[in-house]
Amino acid sequence: xxxxxxxxxxxxxxQTPQHLxxxxxxxxxxxxxxxxxxxxxxxxxxxxxxxxxxxxxxxxIRRSNGLAQLAGTWTEEEQRRFEAAIVVxxxxxxxxxx
Numbered sequence: 001x002x003x004x005x006x007x008x009x010x011x012x013x014x015q016t017p018q019h020l021x022x023x024x025x026x027x028x029x030x031x032x033x034x035x036x037x038x039x040x041x042x043x044x045x046x047x048x049x050x051x052x053x054x055x056x057x058x059x060x061i062r063r064s065n066g067l068a069q070l071a072g073t074w075t076e077e078e079q080r081r082f083e084a085a086i087v088v089x090x091x092x093x094x095x096x097x098x
Contacts, residue, residue: 025033037047053059074082 033044033047033051036051037044040047040050042050
């Protein structure tokens with residue numbers, strides 16, 4: 001499968017749009033990009049730009065793990081029950097440390 005993707009970015013010297021065409025993209029890479037696009041819930045273009053930026057160490061791309069929507073949604077009772085349920089994980093087994 002031969003895929004061609006076009007991306008638009010700004011040419012720093014001329015401040016004009018530049019297009020990049022990637023030819024003969026391997027099928028496995030193409031499928032991985034499509035999966036990453038779905039995982040990030042972004043356009044393919046934005047996904048490729050973020051991946052390129054991250055791999056080149058440019059900018060501070062913030063990735064979301066999707067947990068922000070859950071933050072602060074527990075009631076005090078739910079938090080109390082959760083903390084009570086995990087208290088056993090905070091205990092140290094003295095026998096294991098000998």
